[in-house]
Amino acid sequence: MNALEKLFIRIVQRVNINLRELEFDAKPYVWDLIPKNQMTKFYAFYGISPDHPLNLQFKHSGLAGSYFLGQCRVSNSLLYKCDVRGDELKKKGDRFQFKNFNIPISKDEEIVIEDSAFVKTLIHNFSHDPETLEKFFIKDTISTHYANIHGSPSDGCFLGPFSTVDLTTMRDCIIGTFSYVQAGEISHLNIEPGTVWVRSPGAFNFLYRYPIEKLKDYIYFKAGIKPQGILMDFVENRKEDFQRVFDVVNIEPSFDVPATASLDRYAVVRPSTRIGENVLVSQRAYIENSYLGKGANAQENCYIINSRLAGNNVNAHGAKIIEADVGENVFVGFNSFLHGQPENRLSIGKESIIMPHTIIDIAEPLAIPAGHIVWGLVTNQDDLEAHSISIAELSKIKTRFTKGNMFFEGSGENFVSAFQDRIHHILEANGAYFNSHDNSGQGHAQKNQNMSFNTIQPYPRGEYEGLFPTIMIQP
Amino acid sequence: MDEYFIKDLMVPISEYATVPVGATLFEAYLALEKAQEKYDHDKYRHRAILVLDKNNRVIGKVGQLDVLRALEPKNENFKMFEDISKYEFSSQFILSLREQYLMQDEPLSNICKKGAQIKVEDLMRAPTEGEYVEENTTLNTAIHQLVRGSHMALLVTRNNEIVGILRLADVFAAIFHTMKKCEIDNQ
Secondary structure, X not given: OOHHHHHHHHHHHHHHHHOHHHOOOOHHHHOOOOOHHHOOOOOXXXXXXXXXXXXXXXXXXXXOOOEEEEEEEEEOOEEEOOEEEEOOOOOOOOEEEEOOEEEEOOOOOEEEEEOOEEEOOEEEOOOOOOOOOOEEEEEOOEEOOOOEEEOOOEEOOEEOOOOEEEOEEEEOOEEOOOOEEEOEEEEOOEEOOOEEEEEEOOOEEEEEEOOHHHHHHHOEOOOOOOOEOHHHHHHHOOHHHHHHHHHOOOOOOOOOOOOOOEEOOOOEXXXXXXXXXXXXXXXXXXXXXXXXXXXXXXXXXXXXXXXEEOOOOEEOOXXXXXXXXXXXXXXXXXXXXXXXXXXXXEEEOOOOEEOOOOEEEOOOOEEEOOOEEEOOEEOOHHHHHHOEEEHHHXXXXXXXXXXXXXXXXXXXXXXXXXXXXXXXXXXXXXXXXXXXXXXXXXXXXXXXXXOEEEEEOOOOOOOOOOOEOOEEEOO | OOOOOHHHHOEEHXXXXXXXXXXXXXXXXXXXXXXXXXXOOOOOOOOOEEEEOOOXXXXXXXXXXXXXXXXXXXXXXXXXXXXXXXXOOOHHHHHHHHHHHHOOOOOOOOHHHHHHHOEHHHHOEOOOHHHEEEOOOOHHHHHHHHHHHOOOEEEEEEOOEEEEEEEHHHHHHHXXXXXXXXXXXXX
């Protein structure tokens, strides 16, 4: 047994100790998920630019195929084809508002990953925990394919495939397959697969539970097998396209990219794609035969195929849009799967909100009216009516509201404004509002243009095979 | 309170309602009725049934709430309420959902059938560590155990054998009897 296997065993043990109260054993779920023989096969890489901080430290870790940006420390961990984006972290001198506390940031924030293992996971944003504002920690945690740890410090947790924890500190929790949690702070919870939970204590509480048998067609995961289903097939079928962009050193886009837009060299773009001004296409995004209007973005693990996005569209990490016409200012949440057909297209009216982890999979044309909020599993018009409400109607809810498997308590107005504020903030951070005349409103779309990438390699053989040497990268 | 001893206040197990494991809910009720008939009518009524294993050892207790809980509808909606309770909805919200769904189901439908079908072991609760008290323990300690555990009764033991039940109602009565006596003495 080499050092990498010993490390993996210890990580699994740490997670199991944390989750003992929930009687969870992570080993049968993950032992074969991290391909130990492939940990030498892929380089890791990091971005450098004049517009981003640079402080990366790696110690006793496997980093195969993973990408790093900004400020991040990784120790005693295994990362397989992950993205760790430390470019939205707080800076020394910033102030953080939490309820009535206006908290000064005493030093630059870091992402600190310890004793954890991740497969194809995205780690991004910044710690929203007022108790740990300078340290976005992730320890004793395992996450699986296409999970998102977004602004969510974690201690002793397990995340199933296509799960997302967003702006939530979690301790000793299991996040089920395809579940989305945005709840501020959670501990000792076992979140069942297919749960979409958005809670702001004292303001609102939204819960939707997928019919589990139907969800299994899209994503299914149990001990001893790899994640399966339509979502996995969809991304696996496009894996080779990504292989090419990772194998080639210099890659040039095959079309004109506006000077105010950013197309990451680790994105896949297939003909005939056009992108407008202030567009952001992140690494590991996949665009094919589509138009992205001014200010639209395609974040990590987004797939946009045969679709037209009118502009100022937020497509959150892992969102997939196929054969769709999407109006202006539409938000498509994390890991959503919007699947039209060439003859049966999906259209989404302007300013609609597609909740995180929504599946729209249609065999007949479907039109979502403007200004609607949609959640859950939608396969036809009847489903749409059962899983949507106009934003104007939702804003009138003052106490409680239920519809099918969706439960809502609190102020609809607060819920809507929380989403709208966040959408505005994301567009702002991504540079959608950049004005080239006065250079105002710079965001990722502009700052990412001056990015170079360096690669680092693991030990190819021997005791430390698959692990990287201790590396410190600073300006 | 020094004049009271646990063994004086407890109900001997021979006078308490007991059923063997495997008995139905209806049989448990008959046992309760029978025990009550034998019991002094001036005293508080029994409210629970003890479940005995084949060696006549107490393995569980069935209280009134356990019975009502067992008779509640156990359909998919019921499970859903259990599940969503952990997602921090208010108790009023859960209650309103329950009322909404209970209107679709008659809670006491098929009560005769349920009474014959439900086995006591399916609704009994095993006594916890804090529910046992030695018969020679002071009453003050027993009161502390009742209060701390919010128990309706304690199982009284002698040499690890259960010999009786110390009921909250009897302890309560003893306390007020003492208070009343103090009042009279002070006059």
